[in-house]
Amino acid sequence: MKIAVDARMITRSGIGTCIREWIPRVKYSIVLGKEEDLRDYKNSFESLVPFDCGIYGYKEQLKFPYRKLKKQKPDVLHIPHCNVPLFYRGKMIVTIHDLTHLIYPQFLPFRAVLWYFKFIFRFATWRANRILTDSESTKRDIIRFFHTPEEKITVVPLGVGSEFVKKSAADLEYLYEKFSIPRNKKLLIYVGNLLPHKNLSTLQEALAQMPARENCRLILVGKAFDGRTRANREAELGISNLTIHAGVVNQEDLANLYNLADLFVLPSLYEGFGLPVLEAMACGTPVACSNTSSLPEVGGNFAHYFNPTNATEMAAVIQSALNCKAEESEKLIAHAQEFNWEKSSQKIIEIAKQVAEEA
Incomplete structure (x- = not known):
């Protein structure tokens, strides 16, 4: 054939x-x-x-x-x-x-x-x-x-690609200097672009509403984040100092950034699949994502869900998910391996x- x-x-x-x-x-x-x-x-x-x-x-x-x-x-x-x-x-x-x-x-x-x-x-x-x-x-x-x-x-x-696996802390050490990431902060990561249905603006609003936002940093990964010129809402919301634009990264850095993060967040209004959800889980990283379209299929009972149109709810779910126990990572990895x-x-x-x- x-x-x-x-x-x-x-x-x-x-x-x-x-x-x-x-x-x-x-x-x-x-x-x-x-x-x-x-x-x-x-x-x-x-x-x-x-x-x-x-x-x-x-x-x-x-x-x-x-x-x-x-x-x-x-x-x-x-x-x-x-x-x-x-x-x-x-x-x-x-x-x-x-x-x-x-x-x-x-x-x-x-x-x-x-x-x-x-x-x-x-x-x-x-x-x-x-x-x-x-x-x-x-x-x-x-x-x-x-x-x-x-x-x-x-x-x-x-x-899920074979490069997305759980790494040791020593493997991740270089990321702090390479991407100017502060230590001793809770790290959120978003991987994607600035297309409107990705709903990044509501995630930014949610970060601005979080009571403990000063203890958090949002890492934005993707072509759209190579420069700060397109981040027009950060200053308005007062989160410029809480946002890190990583830009385009190679696959090794991407897998390592997933590992470094305390939580992967996907606020999309609609996804046909939502591959980054599995990539994050394969690295043992907790996930908070929208309760819409295909995302509950992919995340199953292992993701934390929110209404993507409600910034207040999103902020509360993110704050709760940041307290996810480290031992749950093995369950996330096992779930991702089913795909x-x-x-x-x-x-x-x-x-x-x-x-x-x-x-």
């Missing part, structure tokens, strides 16, 4: 993380993307079909390598997001991670963007032979928006095989 995959997003976070983990495990026969992006994975697939084009929009449809891919004769094409090739006629499985753009259209910059995503999601759900999604929550959303038959959708949970990339990849192979064998 020859499975092809569109791997153009491999260098990104989120979907890119999935592609990086799936490629060596699913062992796709054919990979679409840029040779330079896939150099480290060349032993994991048989052939590369060059495809260098940005995602979303008409250009990727016109530049999709239809003829070159047809010559490779894949049994199934895996599209790891909603942007399916409109003119492809072979069998196809599509992973839809979330429907954020449709559930929170008010956060989109232009109405035309909403029209685009409405069309492409609807086309993807109609055209795909099988739809894969990360959570039962997103599966319900797809059924609600597009009336897709339930049997056409398979939930394939994501996994792994081997299971995820094997499920993709099984679904691709079923589709390939269908008449």
Whole structure:
């Protein structure tokens, strides 16, 4: 069986993380993307079909390598997001991670963007032979928006990278100087971006309301936090001195920062899965997150939940979670280990095989 995959997003976070983990495990026969992006994975697939084009929009449809891919004769094409090739006629499985753009259209910059995503999601759900999604929550959303038959959708949970493990205090010592982190403070960590649905502003409000906030520091990790110019609410809320902008970090530093933190906080209004929740738990770090969308599925009975629209409740839950007993870390690690990339990849192979064998 020859499975092809569109791997153009491999260098990104989120979907890119999935592609990086799936490629060596699913062992796709054919990979679409840029040779330079896939150099480290060349032993994991048989052939590369060059495809260098940005995602979303008409250009990727016109530049999709239809003829070159047809010559490779894949049994199934895996599209790891909603942007399916409109003119492809072979069998196809599509992973839809979330429907954020449709559930929170008010956060989109232009109405035309909403029209685009409405069309492409609807086309993807109609055209795909099988739809894969990360959570039962997103599966319900797809059924609600597009009336897709339930049997056409398979939930394939994501996994946790092997780099996310519990570390010793000695392994973390360098972080204090590297990121200017003060000692003897309670450390909160947020990993992500500044997209509106991530709801960082409410987390900032919650920090400002905490009675013991002077004893806390909020570490912000992600591309959006390379500089302080975009943190326009910190001075207004009086938490500038409580916030540390770590910016983009490598995977080793990320795992170590999770370990160093006393609590990981995810205030999102909506998540298709919420991978950082598992990453933090795999490091033995307690988690406080929203009680919405897929997050209760991922966090199970091991996370502390709050209403993401209520800063006062969020502050109270965070304060309570900071007192979480250290011995609970083993339970968090065991829970995170239930989600792994081997299971995820094997499920993709099984679904691709079923589709390939269908008449």
